[in-house]
Amino acid sequence: MIWTRLALDPVAADGLGGMPATSYQVSWQVATNERFADVVRAGAFTADPSAAHSVHVEVGGLRPGREYFYRFRTGQHLSRAGRALTTPAHGADVAALTMGVVSCSNFPAGYFTAYRRLAEDRPDLVLHLGDYQYEGGGNGTGRQHIGPETTTLAGYRQRHGQYKSDRDLQEAHAVAPWLAVWDDHEVDNNYAGDVPERVTEQPGFLARRAAAYRAYYENMPLRRTSVPRGPDLALYRRVAWGGLATFHMLDTRQYRSDQACGDGYKDCVDAADPARSLPGSAQEEWLLDGFRRSEARWDVLGQQVFFGRRDNDPGAATTVSMDAWDGYPASRQRITRGWVDAGVRNPVVLTGDVHAHWGADLRLEPGNLESPVVGSEFITSSITSGGNGYDKPDGLHPWAAWNPDLRFWTNLRGYLLTTVTPAAMTTDYRCVPVVTTPDAAAFTRATYVVEDEVPGLQEVAANPRRTRSAPPSDEQIIADTIKAES
Ligand SMILES: [Fe+2]
Numbered sequence: 001m002i003w004t005r006l007a008l009d010p011v012a013a014d015g016l017g018g019m020p021a022t023s024y025q026v027s028w029q030v031a032t033n034e035r036f037a038d039v040v041r042a043g044a045f046t047a048d049p050s051a052a053h054s055v056h057v058e059v060g061g062l063r064p065g066r067e068y069f070y071r072f073r074t075g076q077h078l079s080r081a082g083r084a085l086t087t088p089a090h091g092a093d094v095a096a097l098t099m100g101v102v103s104c105s106n107f108p109a110g111y112f113t114a115y116r117r118l119a120e121d122r123p124d125l126v127l128h129l130g131d132y133q134y135e136g137g138g139n140g141t142g143r144q145h146i147g148p149e150t151t152t153l154a155g156y157r158q159r160h161g162q163y164k165s166d167r168d169l170q171e172a173h174a175v176a177p178w179l180a181v182w183d184d185h186e187v188d189n190n191y192a193g194d195v196p197e198r199v200t201e202q203p204g205f206l207a208r209r210a211a212a213y214r215a216y217y218e219n220m221p222l223r224r225t226s227v228p229r230g231p232d233l234a235l236y237r238r239v240a241w242g243g244l245a246t247f248h249m250l251d252t253r254q255y256r257s258d259q260a261c262g263d264g265y266k267d268c269v270d271a272a273d274p275a276r277s278l279p280g281s282a283q284e285e286w287l288l289d290g291f292r293r294s295e296a297r298w299d300v301l302g303q304q305v306f307f308g309r310r311d312n313d314p315g316a317a318t319t320v321s322m323d324a325w326d327g328y329p330a331s332r333q334r335i336t337r338g339w340v341d342a343g344v345r346n347p348v349v350l351t352g353d354v355h356a357h358w359g360a361d362l363r364l365e366p367g368n369l370e371s372p373v374v375g376s377e378f379i380t381s382s383i384t385s386g387g388n389g390y391d392k393p394d395g396l397h398p399w400a401a402w403n404p405d406l407r408f409w410t411n412l413r414g415y416l417l418t419t420v421t422p423a424a425m426t427t428d429y430r431c432v433p434v435v436t437t438p439d440a441a442a443f444t445r446a447t448y449v450v451e452d453e454v455p456g457l458q459e460v461a462a463n464p465r466r467t468r469s470a471p472p473s474d475e476q477i478i479a480d481t482i483k484a485e486s
Contacts, residue, residue, distance in 0.1 A: 001177075002028060002070045003221040004079055006053035010165045011146050015157025015215070021049045026074045030059055034069050034081055047074070052157050054218040064089040065242065082174045085124050088242030091295065093422075097241055098123045100176070101416035103183070103304075103352025104131040104382030105169070108140020110413070110435030112168035114383045117432065117442035118415050119171035126176050127247070129352030130183025130304045131385065132220075133163045135212075141387060141436050151208050156215035164219065180220050181235055181249045183304040183353055187212040190323055190486075192258045193280075194231070206231040236283050238290055245420050246296035248287055250303035255280025259322040265482055267317045271327050278305075278328040287335060291342035297422050297452065298346045299339065306358075307332065307349040307377050309366030312478065314402045321485060324353070329366075336364060340374050346452060347375040348425060350416075355382040355484040356389070357416075357429045358397070359408035359448050361456040369404055373456040378427045378448070380416045384435045386484050389413055390471050391431075393464040395446055397481070398474035407457045410445050411480065412467065417444075425450045426460070433467050 006026070009018025023046050030041040041061060047053040055072065062068060065088035072079040088094050100123040105112055118126070135151075138144040150156045163169060184190050187209055189197045196205040210231040217228050226234055235251040257276040261268035277284055291299065301307075305324040313319040320326035339347045349362065362375035381389075389411040397409035414431035426449045432440040447460040471477065 001221050001223050002030070002057050002059060002082065002084065004055045004072045005164070005219065006047050006055070006074060007161055010161030011158055012161070013147065013154065013158060015154035015161070016049065016052060017157075017161055019049065019053050023048050024053065024074050026055050026072050028055075028057055028070060028072050030062065030068050030070045032066070032068060036069065036071065036081070040068075052215075052218050056222070056224070058223060062086050065092060065094070080174060084177050087239065088244070090240065090242070092242035094242040094244035095421065097125065097244055097420045099125040099127055099418050099420070100172070101127045101129065101350050101378070101380045101418060102172070102383055103129040103380055104355055104385040105163070106131070106134045106185075106382070106385040107163060107166070108136075108138065108143050108145055109382075109387050110141065110143070110384035111438040112166050112383055113432050113435060113438060113440050114413055114415050114430070114442065115172035116168040117430065118417070119175040121417050121430070123176050123417065125241075126172060126178045127302050127350060128178055128180040129302060129350060129380065130181055131185040131352065131382075132180065132182065133159055134185045134385075135159070135188055150212070153211040153214060156212050157218070160215055160219035178221055179239060179247060179249055179302060180222075181251055181302060181304070182216060182253065184253055186216055187253070190259070190263060191253065192256045193254060195258045236279070236286070240296065243296060244422065245298040245300055246290070246294055247300050247302050248290055250279055250287070250301060251283065252278050252304045255283055257328070260327055261322055263322045264486065265312050265319050266322050267313065267319050268322060268327070271322060272329050274330040276328055277331045278325060279331070284331065284334060288338040288342070291339045291344050294342070294344055296345075298348060298420055298425060299344050301347070301349045303349065303351060305353050306351055306379065308360035308362055308405050309403060310399055310406065311367065311403055312399065312482070323485065332366075336362065336374060340364065346425070346450070346455070348450060349375065349377040351377060351379040353485070354379060354481075355386040356409060356411045356481070357381040357414065357431070357445065358406065359427075359457045361405045361407060363405060367403060367405055375455050376450045376457055378416055378418065381410070381412060381414050381431070383415070384413055386411075386413070388434050388436055388468065390469045391445065391465050391467050392471040392477070395462055395464065398477055408446055408448060408459075411477070412445065414442065414445075423452050431465070433465065
């Protein structure tokens with residue numbers, strides 16, 4: 001699936017990219033080398049104003065497990081080349097896969113340096129776990145969103161145009177194929193299904209969601225199976241990387257039960273109602289079915305919100321995020337139980353949303369040290385959301401004192417660089433010390449590994465950094481954590 005969009009003025013207020021209201025022929029080429037000396041596939045696509053001149057081409061006839069390069073031409077305009085890898089053949093042995101895992105790129109919060117550093121690491125695949133863009137109006141530290149809060153098709157299209165104009169983000173798109181799923185900010189903060197953040201916005205919310213979904217489809221490398229129909233877009237999907245890994249890419253926004261007890265961090269009995277679901281019952285069934293049929297060495301859940309338990313209350317009460325899996329414990333239990341019952345060899349959850357790097361062990365009964373570890377979770381920080389962060393030398397969040405499943409944390413911006421082999425999944429927590437100025441160097445704050453058939457994280461290396469701001473008190477860290485997620 002190769003993607004581009006024609007735009008003479010990507011941030012035009014009408015969202016149409018400064019393009020005349022006419023169709024254009026776009027030719028495309030796929031080659032085995034960057035100089036296009038050996039073009040193996042070529043064709044043409046009609047870019048239509050009704051789709052904001054976006055171009056989505058599903059290229060057939062390529063060999064599995066190979067590197068290719070692609071580019072587009074229309075009239076005098078020739079695009080840069082993008083690099084792509086085809087998935088390995090069904091069940092094929094794969095020695096290694098290196099992937100970047102990213103989320104939460106808020107333009108006004110800072111420079112997208114982490115995207116550029118990820119591109120320099122040259123991954124085979126990029127997983128974007130949501131909050132690709134943010135819906136709010138201007139007001140940043142040096143960088144501003146153009147236009148007010150996005151609520152219309154023109155507004156969402158213009159916003160995508162602004163993000164796609166960012167040079168650092170362009171590098172990340174060009175270096176590798178992307179598997180992208182959204183979170184909330186592509187539409188509206190903390191929305192759930194057809195329920196917006198603010199009740200007063202309820203009338204008309206589905207029209208807003210339809211506009212956001214349509215612009216998302218137009219601007220992301222999605223297949224025709226994801227063409228939106230009104231306020232609905234089929235986003236969750238499975239992608240196999242040979243016999244090495246199966247990616248179950250989840251959509252935890254479109255079908256979820258509304259957050260219990262009015263959202264936020266709560267001690268909430270209603271949250272445990274087994275009728276409630278985070279993925280929605282159809283997606284939950286689809287996921288459980290995927291576990292039962294899996295033959296992969298690694299089963300990876302690419303999704304949005306924190307899967308493990310994070311209890312904010314050191315005492316007997318349980319105060320957890322109603323927006324994350326903690327707010328849907330029965331749904332989480334069905335999934336954890338599902339992979340245990342299906343004998344899934346190595347379940348690993350990849351997560352975004354929380355604007356900090358975390359690592360967690362997943363137990364059948366979260367937080368109970370008597371209960372076996374049955375899976376692992378790597379959580380990526382934001383590209384920029386939250387602005388410049390801070391590090392804490394011991395790499396532990398204050399919550400780890402009474403949440404023993406929480407194994408690693410740092411409040412710095414960055415991405416995960418994860419290498420998967422048949423023997424192990426190794427994650428480098430890549431960080432940039434600053435995002436309010438451009439071009440910071442990246443460094444690896446810590447490395448954790450999950451070994452084949454040994455669920456849970458093992459520390460390989462730790463590299464704490466003195467950052468501009470020293471870590472604040474535990475109380476302040478907890479306040480910052482909750483604020484970043486609200
Ligand atoms: Fe976010």
